[in-house]
Amino acid sequence: MAVYKIFPTADATLYSRFPNQNTGLDEILEVSVKNDADSVSYLVEADPQAPSLTDDIRRALIQFDNEDINKIKSFSTGSWQAGLKLYLANAENLHTTYSIEIGQVYSSWQMGTGKFGDYPVTINGACWYDPNQFTSASSNWEDAYYFRTPGGGNWTGSLVTQSFTYKSSKDINANVTSIVQAWFTGSANNGFIVKWPIDVEISSGSFNALNFFSIDTHTIYPPTLEMRWDDSQYNTASLSVINNNQFVISIDNNLGIFKYDTEKYRFRVNARDKYPVRTFTTASIYTTNKALPQSSYWSIQDAKSEDIIVQFDTNYTKISCDGTSSYFDVYMNGLEPERYYKLLMKTVIPTGESIDVDNNIIFKVTR
Numbered sequence: 001m002a003v004y005k006i007f008p009t010a011d012a013t014l015y016s017r018f019p020n021q022n023t024g025l026d027e028i029l030e031v032s033v034k035n036d037a038d039s040v041s042y043l044v045e046a047d048p049q050a051p052s053l054t055d056d057i058r059r060a061l062i063q064f065d066n067e068d069i070n071k072i073k074s075f076s077t078g079s080w081q082a083g084l085k086l087y088l089a090n091a092e093n094l095h096t097t098y099s100i101e102i103g104q105v106y107s108s109w110q111m112g113t114g115k116f117g118d119y120p121v122t123i124n125g126a127c128w129y130d131p132n133q134f135t136s137a138s139s140n141w142e143d144a145y146y147f148r149t150p151g152g153g154n155w156t157g158s159l160v161t162q163s164f165t166y167k168s169s170k171d172i173n174a175n176v177t178s179i180v181q182a183w184f185t186g187s188a189n190n191g192f193i194v195k196w197p198i199d200v201e202i203s204s205g206s207f208n209a210l211n212f213f214s215i216d217t218h219t220i221y222p223p224t225l226e227m228r229w230d231d232s233q234y235n236t237a238s239l240s241v242i243n244n245n246q247f248v249i250s251i252d253n254n255l256g257i258f259k260y261d262t263e264k265y266r267f268r269v270n271a272r273d274k275y276p277v278r279t280f281t282t283a284s285i286y287t288t289n290k291a292l293p294q295s296s297y298w299s300i301q302d303a304k305s306e307d308i309i310v311q312f313d314t315n316y317t318k319i320s321c322d323g324t325s326s327y328f329d330v331y332m333n334g335l336e337p338e339r340y341y342k343l344l345m346k347t348v349i350p351t352g353e354s355i356d357v358d359n360n361i362i363f364k365v366t367r
Contacts, residue, residue, distance in 0.1 A: 337366055
């Protein structure tokens with residue numbers, strides 16, 4: 001029932017064609033291959049160190065804070081999963097099927113303050129040649145993997161692959177549990193590298209371009225590391241369970257506005273029969289709270305854009321229950337501040353019917 005989003009502390013794109021340039025403050029992360037078909041020489045007036053052959057490979061680096069990673073380690077007991085999410089800004093010349101690779105960066109690196117259009121170029125952070133700052137036209141990335149131009153970052157361990165079809169979403173949502181697990185067990189956290197497979201990168205005439213929003217995008221689509229784990233509990237105690245599709249759901253304790261630094265808030269679900277059986281009682285039969293069925297889940301939608309921020313997940317967004325009511329926890333510091341969000345719920349009743357509930361339950365996260 002737990003989903004915790006972490007936002008990056010640093011990101012940058014590495015360019016083989018502009019190997020001494022830092023782009024740490026760009027709004028876009030590029031994951032592209034734009035190799036020339038005939039391998040003719042070219043010159044870039046602003047960059048005398050440019051290589052003489054036309055490989056044009058672009059790889060993205062993304063770093064998440066160690067303190068946040070270690071906090072998640074203390075939270076995520078039992079079964080858990082980590083997902084790296086990047087949101088597509090635009091794409092060019094994609095095939096109907098393709099794959100993107102994600103690796104665990106081996107060397108530490110610095111983001112820098114450059115942008116792609118800087119003239120003269122900014123060299124105070126990671127670039128194709130160097131993880132920290134351009135010093136010479138040779139690679140200071142230890143054991144780098146490259147085509148023609150030395151450098152381009154490095155990685156250790158097995159690469160994670162996400163495959164796409166022409167019908168699938170082009171956002172990256174890759175299962176990087178194996179990489180985060182390596183960080184949990186002592187491997188250095190130097191972030192992720194996102195790239196095309198080597199056979200695509202070394203092919204003359206390759207032209208495949210993916211542009212994703214960066215941490216500096218000023219939109220609601222920065223990269224995120226989404227940690228998901230199951231700490232749900234289901235104990236109805238003396239509560240009856242909803243057993244048909246005629247019911248009403250509300251949230252008893254929605255404050256409406258939450259501070260971004262509110263680490264976790266527990267929403268209490270009030271579920272009752274829409275048409276309760278008449279009984280002889282002095283209390284209102286319309287206030288009798290019931291439990292949602294065990295197969296019940298929550299989701300969060302951006303109220304303005306209608307993008308789903310937290311997806312329904314049968315493993316990791318389960319709705320819990322105790323003797324008081326059904327409930328679920330939301331980590332407010334895993335949501336973008338100064339945005340309105342809508343709570344959605346889904347429940348599967350004993351007949352097997354799945355019922356989606358959208359009662360326009362809105363809340364805002366502020367700084």
